[in-house]
Amino acid sequence: MPKIYVIMLLKVKYQSSKKYIRLQPGFTYLEFISEVKNKFGLPDVTELHIFDETDTAVEEDIFLELIEANPDICLTVCDSAAGDDLGIPVTGSRLSTGAKNKPTTEVSESEAAKEMVENALRIKPGGEDVLEEYKSEKSLQHRTRRQLVNILASHMTEMHGRIPSRKQKKKYALGIITLFPSLKDPFSPKGYEHFYDGEKGTGYLAWRLKTMSRSRDRRPEKVATSPQAQGPNRRRSTVTVPQQLDGDACREAVSFLLHCNDETVIFEKMKMTFQHRQNLVHDPQRTTDVLKTFPRFLDIKGLLNQDFQLLFGAETASKLLEKWEIAFKPKIIDEARHLTRSAEVHQLLKAAEKLATNDETNWDSDMASLLLLLHLLPPTAGRKRTKISPCDAVDKMVHFHKSNCSIDEHLRKREGKQPYILAVGRTQNNIHQFYIVVDKHLIPCQATSSLGAFDELFKSHYVFNLSYDESLVQLYTFVQTAIYSIDATTTSGSPRVCELRAKFFN
Numbered sequence: 001m002p003k004i005y006v007i008m009l010l011k012v013k014y015q016s017s018k019k020y021i022r023l024q025p026g027f028t029y030l031e032f033i034s035e036v037k038n039k040f041g042l043p044d045v046t047e048l049h050i051f052d053e054t055d056t057a058v059e060e061d062i063f064l065e066l067i068e069a070n071p072d073i074c075l076t077v078c079d080s081a082a083g084d085d086l087g088i089p090v091t092g093s094r095l096s097t098g099a100k101n102k103p104t105t106e107v108s109e110s111e112a113a114k115e116m117v118e119n120a121l122r123i124k125p126g127g128e129d130v131l132e133e134y135k136s137e138k139s140l141q142h143r144t145r146r147q148l149v150n151i152l153a154s155h156m157t158e159m160h161g162r163i164p165s166r167k168q169k170k171k172y173a174l175g176i177i178t179l180f181p182s183l184k185d186p187f188s189p190k191g192y193e194h195f196y197d198g199e200k201g202t203g204y205l206a207w208r209l210k211t212m213s214r215s216r217d218r219r220p221e222k223v224a225t226s227p228q229a230q231g232p233n234r235r236r237s238t239v240t241v242p243q244q245l246d247g248d249a250c251r252e253a254v255s256f257l258l259h260c261n262d263e264t265v266i267f268e269k270m271k272m273t274f275q276h277r278q279n280l281v282h283d284p285q286r287t288t289d290v291l292k293t294f295p296r297f298l299d300i301k302g303l304l305n306q307d308f309q310l311l312f313g314a315e316t317a318s319k320l321l322e323k324w325e326i327a328f329k330p331k332i333i334d335e336a337r338h339l340t341r342s343a344e345v346h347q348l349l350k351a352a353e354k355l356a357t358n359d360e361t362n363w364d365s366d367m368a369s370l371l372l373l374l375h376l377l378p379p380t381a382g383r384k385r386t387k388i389s390p391c392d393a394v395d396k397m398v399h400f401h402k403s404n405c406s407i408d409e410h411l412r413k414r415e416g417k418q419p420y421i422l423a424v425g426r427t428q429n430n431i432h433q434f435y436i437v438v439d440k441h442l443i444p445c446q447a448t449s450s451l452g453a454f455d456e457l458f459k460s461h462y463v464f465n466l467s468y469d470e471s472l473v474q475l476y477t478f479v480q481t482a483i484y485s486i487d488a489t490t491t492s493g494s495p496r497v498c499e500l501r502a503k504f505f506n
Contacts, residue, residue, distance in 0.1 A: 010067060011074040014040045018074070029060045036077055051076045056166045057201030062213045066163060109171075110178045117175030120155040127151050139182050139503055141338050145204075148176070149195070153208040162213055169196045169205055182506035185498035187481050187488045194498030204495050231468065231480055231491060232461035235282050241310050244275040257296055266296055270303055274310050281465040290464060291441050301446040304436070308459040312486070319484050320455045328483060329369045331504050336372040344391050348372050351429075360427035367398065367450035377474035377496055393471040396420055397457070398450075399437075400428050411440045418469040419460045421445075421453050436460050458484075 010021045014036070021035050033048055050058040053074060058066060067073060121127030130148045134140055140148065152172050156164050173196035177184040184191035196203040245253050253269050254276070260266050277294060281287050297303050309317040333352050339345050351359070351368035362368065374397065375390045398421040401410055407424070417439045425431035434445040434453035438460060445453045458479055461468060468476040478497050481488040482504065493501070
């Protein structure tokens with residue numbers, strides 16, 4: 001890492017306060033961070049993020065080069081990568097002018113960006129291959145998409161220097177989806193955020209540029225996890241809910257449910273106490289008490305489905321089971337054929353295509369297809385900077401348990417509170433009972449198929465206000481936005497999720 005051997009006074013903004021940071025000759029990035037914390041009175045454990053005057057994230061590897069080239073720059077520091085709510089100023093690059101809102105201007109900008117990207121591909125080695133593949137396939141494989149990003153990032157730095165502006169990166173991203181319409185994400189605001197998101201400083205182009213600018217001292221790539229404010233943790237107004245009980249009447253109903261043996265009455269009383277249950281799961285002090293207060297989830301099948309339907313309505317609740325076989329499963333299998341053929345992927349493809357029906361170690365076709373989706377949307381490095389493989393993440397979604405073994409012993413050994421499927425049977429392709437395990441509690445599935453069990457697994461996050469498991473965020477975000485259409489336009493998906501949605505919907 002280079003050093004600057006002059007005394008510098010660097011202007012820094014944190015929230016609404018601006019101060020000058022005095023930096024001694026030979027200072028390092030870490031010393032700058034330490035001085036900022038000291039100047040603004042921040043705890044040592046605070047994780048800070050730096051943005052330049054265009055609101056682009058400034059990484060450690062380009063920090064010194066940036067301020068050496070722009071000693072009068074004003075850097076914005078915040079303790080969240082989100083930025084907007086923590087004092088990052090709205091600069092001119094974020095403002096929309098009247099001209100930009102005119103359709104003719106938008107068209108001309110898109111066409112100019114398209115022409116720029118196409119010209120770059122025609123003059124750079126490998127670019128013609130990208131154009132030819134899209135022309136014949138109307139899409140790009142993962143390998144070719146990476147080649148596209150590498151070519152354009154290289155062209156961008158040749159034309160605009162090592163640190164292209166936010167506006168320049170947005171133009172390249174716009175040019176990509178204009179030249180290759182099937183790469184446009186139909187669920188994100190502009191359609192190109194998976195290539196470059198100016199608000200977060202993320203996307204394939206941003207990450208490639210950071211990789212190119214790294215020094216020999218490489219750091220792990222920082223990957224933005226999908227925020228869940230618009231997912232299972234969001235407090236929602238109900239779609240269709242019957243008259244609700246409160247006060248003494250509600251307490252009497254809760255007590256009555258403990259001893260009632262009439263399933264029809266149980267379902268009715270659970271409907272009438274739905275709002276009380278929602279208050280419970282969204283209360284941080286009481287959320288873990290829901291299965292103690294309403295233990296009928298543990299012995300009556302279908303109550304989980306009923307609560308989800310009260311939240312979202314019957315149409316949303318049925319989307320996975322209705323759309324899977326025609327709209328998603330064939331596309332997942334087709335896309336998985338382009339994956340690197342590991343032994344696990346090869347086995348899952350055979351099971352998904354029903355070519356290995358006699359192999360007792362294989363899952364059925366639907367579960368195999370869901371696990372192929374996990375390979376297409378693999379785990380990313382989480383908060384602890386650890387990354388696991390899709391094969392290791394499988395057990396966080398579904399666990400096979402032989403019917404002659406103790407379930408209690410399995411639950412005692414299992415760690416973590418995130419829900420997963422416990423499939424009990426003689427072999428993996430012969431399951432006689434599915435359960436959703438929530439914090440070591442067994443909720444029997446109403447479904448008798450693996451697809452129905454996954455449907456209930458997904459719904460359990462919303463019914464009990466449970467975050468997605470860190471290893472399965474990409475998979476669940478795709479299922480949430482692309483299949484159930486829940487918060488589809490407001491949930492921030494990773495570039496991998498956006499890319500797969502673009503392939504499936506274009």
